[in-house]
Amino acid sequence: MEAIESQILRHLSSSPSASLNTYTFSQSLPSEYGVTHSAVLGCAKSLAADSYVTTSSNKISYFQLTSEGTTIAKEGSQEAKCWNAIKAAGEAGLDKKALEAAVGSSVAKVGMGNCMKAKWISKNGDALVSTVSSITDTVQTHLNLVLSADEDTNGSVLPAKEFTLLKKRKLVKAVDRTSYDITRGPAYKLERKKKAADFTKEMLDSGAWETTEFKPYNFATVGEKVGGGYLHPLLKVRAEFRKILMQMGFSEMPTNKWVESSFWNFDTLFQPQSHPARDAHDTFFIKDPAQTVSVPEEYYKRVVKMHEEGGSGSIGYRYNFKEGDARKNLLRTHTTAVSSQMLYKLANQPGGFTPKRYFSIDRVFRNESMDATHLCEFHQVEGLVADYDLSLGDLIGTIETFFKKIGITQLRFKPAFNPYTEPSMEIFGYHPDLKKWTEIGNSGMFRPEMLAPMGLPENVRVIAWGLSLERPTMIKYRIKNIRDLFGHKVELARTKTAPVCRFD
Numbered sequence: 001m002e003a004i005e006s007q008i009l010r011h012l013s014s015s016p017s018a019s020l021n022t023y024t025f026s027q028s029l030p031s032e033y034g035v036t037h038s039a040v041l042g043c044a045k046s047l048a049a050d051s052y053v054t055t056s057s058n059k060i061s062y063f064q065l066t067s068e069g070t071t072i073a074k075e076g077s078q079e080a081k082c083w084n085a086i087k088a089a090g091e092a093g094l095d096k097k098a099l100e101a102a103v104g105s106s107v108a109k110v111g112m113g114n115c116m117k118a119k120w121i122s123k124n125g126d127a128l129v130s131t132v133s134s135i136t137d138t139v140q141t142h143l144n145l146v147l148s149a150d151e152d153t154n155g156s157v158l159p160a161k162e163f164t165l166l167k168k169r170k171l172v173k174a175v176d177r178t179s180y181d182i183t184r185g186p187a188y189k190l191e192r193k194k195k196a197a198d199f200t201k202e203m204l205d206s207g208a209w210e211t212t213e214f215k216p217y218n219f220a221t222v223g224e225k226v227g228g229g230y231l232h233p234l235l236k237v238r239a240e241f242r243k244i245l246m247q248m249g250f251s252e253m254p255t256n257k258w259v260e261s262s263f264w265n266f267d268t269l270f271q272p273q274s275h276p277a278r279d280a281h282d283t284f285f286i287k288d289p290a291q292t293v294s295v296p297e298e299y300y301k302r303v304v305k306m307h308e309e310g311g312s313g314s315i316g317y318r319y320n321f322k323e324g325d326a327r328k329n330l331l332r333t334h335t336t337a338v339s340s341q342m343l344y345k346l347a348n349q350p351g352g353f354t355p356k357r358y359f360s361i362d363r364v365f366r367n368e369s370m371d372a373t374h375l376c377e378f379h380q381v382e383g384l385v386a387d388y389d390l391s392l393g394d395l396i397g398t399i400e401t402f403f404k405k406i407g408i409t410q411l412r413f414k415p416a417f418n419p420y421t422e423p424s425m426e427i428f429g430y431h432p433d434l435k436k437w438t439e440i441g442n443s444g445m446f447r448p449e450m451l452a453p454m455g456l457p458e459n460v461r462v463i464a465w466g467l468s469l470e471r472p473t474m475i476k477y478r479i480k481n482i483r484d485l486f487g488h489k490v491e492l493a494r495t496k497t498a499p500v501c502r503f504d
C-alpha cells in the first residue's frame with residue numbers, strides 16, 4: 001500500500017499537470033508485484049481524502065471474449081469447421097452421422113444450421129453437400145478484430161449489430177470498468193506525511209507537537225454509544241412490581257440477607273421439624289457457621305411450646321422440638337422467613353401492633369434438579385397485609401387488585417396446603433398467549449399457631465401471597481428457557497436490548 005502511494009506521488013512530480021489513470025497505471029506495474037487495480041484505486045481514494053490528489057472517475061465499457069469466443073478466434077467457427085469437413089468429402093458429401101464423427105456433435109449441432117442459413121451447403125437425400133467453392137469465416141475474423149484492438153476502445157471496431165450477434169452467441173461479453181484519472185491536488189507533496197490524530201506525551205516532551213500536522217476534528221461525526229449499564233429483565237420487572245406494590249400502600253421488607261436460621265425459615269412458620277422440605281435434599285444448609293448464634297429467647301420458648309403442645313385452640317404437633325435443628329443455618333427457601341421476622345417486630349414494636357402492608361422481591365434457594373423451567377435459585381415476590389379482622393375475601397380482593405395491575409385479569413383459586421396458612425389457596429391465572437390456566441402463585445391466611453407466639457393481638461389476621469418473579473418475566477419477555485433469563489448462559493446482548501417493562 002505504502003509503496004503504491006509513493007509511486008503515484010512520484011509519477012505526478014514530473015510536472016504540475018502530470019496525470020495518470022489508475023487502470024493504466026496498475027497494468028504498467030510488473031505482474032509479479034501482484035498489484036490489482038482495486039489496490040491502486042484504494043490508494044488513490046486515500047490520497048484524495050487528504051487532498052494530495054484530485055480524482056475524476058472514468059467509466060468505460062468494453063468487450064471481452066468468452067472462453068468459447070477465444071477458441072473460435074483461434075480455430076474458426078462451428079459453421080466453418082462443418083463446411084470444411086463437408087467440402088473435403090467432395091461431391092458425395094457427408095450424412096449427419098459422418099459429419100458429427102468428423103467435427104464432434106456439439107460443433108455439428110451449431111455449425112450445420114449456420115451453414116444452411118448461409119447457403120454454404122444443401123441437402124442431397126441424406127447427404128449434406130457444399131454449394132460454394134470458398135467461404136469467409138466472418139465470426140472468426142470479427143473475434144480476432146476485437147481481440148487485437150486496444151481493450152479500452154475495442155467497442156468501436158465493429159458495428160453495433162455485429163456485437164449483438166456475437167453477444168447472442170455468447171462469444172463476447174460487455175464489461176464495465178471504473179478507473180480514476182488522477183492529477184495533483186491542492187495539498188500535493190512528493191511525500192505523504194501521516195497526520196497525527198492526537199497529542200501524545202512524547203510529542204509534548206520533545207516539543208514535536210509544534211511541527212506535527214494534526215488531522216482536523218470531525219465535529220459532524222456521530223459519537224460512540226455510551227454503555228451506561230443496563231437493567232437485567234428481572235430487575236426491570238422487579239422495578240415495575242415494586243412501583244405497583246408501593247402504590248397499593250405496601251412498604252418493602254429488608255431482604256438483603258440470604259442466610260437464615262431454620263428457626264426463622266421454618267419453626268416460626270409452624271413448619272414441623274420432621275417436614276420433608278427441611279431435608280438436605282430440598283434445602284441448602286450452611287456448613288460454616290452451621291448454627292445461628294441467637295434467637296429471641298422468650299419468643300423461641302413460645303414457638304417450642306406451640307410445636308410441642310399447641311395453644312390458641314391448636315393441639316400442636318406433639319413431638320420433641322430440637323434446638324439443634326432450629327439453629328441450623330440455611331440459604332432461605334422463601335422470603336416468608338423475612339415476613340415472619342417483620343411480623344414479630346411489628347407485634348413487639350414500642351406502642352404495640354399497628355396495621356401494616358409489607359412486600360419484598362428477592363432471591364430464594366432450593367435444592368432442586370435444574371431444567372428448562374427450574375433453577376436452584378429464583379426470585380420471590382411476597383406480599384402481606386396485617387390488620388384486624390381480615391377475611392379470605394380481603395385476601396382474594398388484594399390478590400385480584402395486584403394481578404390486575406400486572407395485566408392478569410382472569411384468576412382462579414384452588415384450595416391448597418401450607419404448614420403456615422389456613423386456609424391456603426393456589427392462584428391460577430389465564431394466560432392469553434398460551435390460552436390456558438397456569439399456576440402463578442400461592443397464598444393464604446397465616447395460622448394462629450404462627451401469629452400467637454409472636455404476641456400479635458388475637459383478632460389480628462395476616463393475609464399473604466407469594467409468586468416467582470421469573471414466571472411473569474418470562475411471559476413478558478417471551479423467554480422460553482429459564483437459563484436464557486438467569487445464570488451464566490444469559491446473553492449480555494439480550495439484557496442490553498431488552499425493552500423497558502410496562503404493565504398497563
Ligand code: PHE
Pocket residue numbers: 333334335336382418421442443444464465466467
Ligand atoms: N412461601 C410460599 C412459597 O414459597 C409462598 C407463600 C407466601 C404462601 C405467603 C402463602 C403465604 O411458595
